[in-house]
Amino acid sequence: xxxxxxRVESLALVALALVALALVALALAACAAALAPAxxxxxxxxxxxxxxxxxxxxxxPGVVTITVVSVINSYFGPRQVEGxxxxxxxxxxGNIVTNQHVVDGAETITVLLSDGTKVAATLVGADASTDVAxxxxxxxxxxxxxxxxxxxxxxxxxxxxxxxxxxxGLSGTITEGIISxxxxxxxxxxxxxxxxxxxxxxxxNEGNSGGPxxxxxxKVIGLNAQINSKSGGSEGVGFAIPINTVKKVVARLLAAARxxxxxxxxxxxxxxAGPPPAAAA
Numbered sequence: 001x002x003x004x005x006x007r008v009e010s011l012a013l014v015a016l017a018l019v020a021l022a023l024v025a026l027a028l029a030a031c032a033a034a035l036a037p038a039x040x041x042x043x044x045x046x047x048x049x050x051x052x053x054x055x056x057x058x059x060x061p062g063v064v065t066i067t068v069v070s071v072i073n074s075y076f077g078p079r080q081v082e083g084x085x086x087x088x089x090x091x092x093x094g095n096i097v098t099n100q101h102v103v104d105g106a107e108t109i110t111v112l113l114s115d116g117t118k119v120a121a122t123l124v125g126a127d128a129s130t131d132v133a134x135x136x137x138x139x140x141x142x143x144x145x146x147x148x149x150x151x152x153x154x155x156x157x158x159x160x161x162x163x164x165x166x167x168x169g170l171s172g173t174i175t176e177g178i179i180s181x182x183x184x185x186x187x188x189x190x191x192x193x194x195x196x197x198x199x200x201x202x203x204x205n206e207g208n209s210g211g212p213x214x215x216x217x218x219k220v221i222g223l224n225a226q227i228n229s230k231s232g233g234s235e236g237v238g239f240a241i242p243i244n245t246v247k248k249v250v251a252r253l254l255a256a257a258r259x260x261x262x263x264x265x266x267x268x269x270x271x272x273a274g275p276p277p278a279a280a281a
Contacts, residue, residue: 049160049216050160050161050162050176050215050216051216052162052174052176054218055162055174055214055216055218056162056164056174058218059147059164059212059214059218060114060164060172060174061113061114061115061145062088062089062114062144062145062146062147062212063086063087063088063089063114063147063164063165063172063211063212064086064087064088064089064096064111064112064113064114065084065085065086065087065111065112065166065171066084066085066086066087066096066098066102066103066109066110066111066112066121066135066210067082067083067084067109067110067111067112068082068083068084068085068102068103068106068107068108068109068110069081069082069106069107069108070082070083070104070105070106070107071105071107072105080107083102083106084166084169084207085098085099085102085103085165085166085207085208085209085210085211086098086102086164086165086166086207086208086209086210086211086224087102087111087135087210087211088147088164088210088211088212088220089144089145089146089147090134090146090147090250091144091146092139092144092146093136093139094136094137094138094139094142094144095124095134095135095136095250095254096111096121096134096135096136096137097132097133097134097210097223097246097250098133098134098135098209098210098223099131099132099133099209099210099223099225100126100127100128100130100131100132100133100188100189101131101189101209102133102209102210103123103126103133103135104126104128104189106123108120109121109122109123109135111135111137112171113142114145114171114172117142119137119138119142120137120138121135121136121137122135122136123135124136124253124254124257125253125254125256125257126253127249127252127253128188128189128190128192129188129190129192130188130192130194130241130245130246130249131188131189131194131223131225131241132223132241132245132246132249132250132253133210133253134250134253134254134257147212147214147219147220148218148219148220149219149220149243149246149247150215150217150219150220150221150243151219151221151243151244152196152198152221152222152242152243152244152245153242153244155179155182155198155215155221155222155242156179156182157178157179157180157181157182158178158179159178159179159215159216160176160177160178160215160216161176161177161178161179161200161202161213161214161215161216161221162174162175162176162177162202162213162214163175163177163200163202163203163204163208163211163212163213163214163224163238163240164211164212164214165204165207165208165209165210165211165212165224166207166208166211167203167204167205167206167207167208168205168206168207169207170207173208175202175203175204176202177200177201177202177203178200178201178202179198179199179200180199180200180201180237181198181199182196182198182199183195183196183197184196184197184198184199184239185197186225186226186239186241194225194241194245196242196245197222197225197239197240197241197242198213198221198222198239198240198241198242199237199238199239200213200222200238200239200240201237201238202238203238204224204227204238205227208224208238209224209225209226210223210224210225211223211224212224213240220243221240221242221243222240222241222242222243222246223240223241223243223246224238224239224240225239225240225241226238226239227239
């Protein structure tokens, strides 16, 4: 009996040790479960949020109002009509990005800078298949504030954004929202499908066309172009051409302009024209 008792005691100690290990494992699992939501919350809180005031102070001076005068044929003969849109400064050489449908058929183009300065502009090039255009102003006596271009491939649904432009002639208007959808297809002025468009609920109205859609880092991720609306005003469904598409088209248009100045314009870079889409902003 004296030999059996230590063995029983040893087995009891082993059982107690196993129970203790099981309790520790359960405690660790409970801690991990409690920490997981906190970690997710911390990651969510760490995501960049839009500071509209800071973005407007930094990017607002790089957004312009574009006024165009066109001549149309009416029942009473040719008459002038005026249209308005938005754009943003691309570089310090005076190049400005906007939508093709904003400047389509323009006889004259005038740019209103954020400081109230009005400058005449010329068309560098336009592409109706992507609704992208570049115009240029003289930089003499001006201090231009180009906007920083982002990367539209990193955009995610739910991401905070702002739109700056001239809705209804109200220059320098900023609206806030989120990216509400990706990979949308919209129709270009020549009815060519534009794929990969960004959908946003930031208010976009008539006159916002050609203005920038800006992320929380203050970088342009899209070129505001169209709205989906039954009333003709903003109903929370706006579309922007992804900035990566805009970059490619702008590079091609600028190359075409250089080619024309040297007499060697690439055939693939020639500007195109066409009517604005019905849903253009």
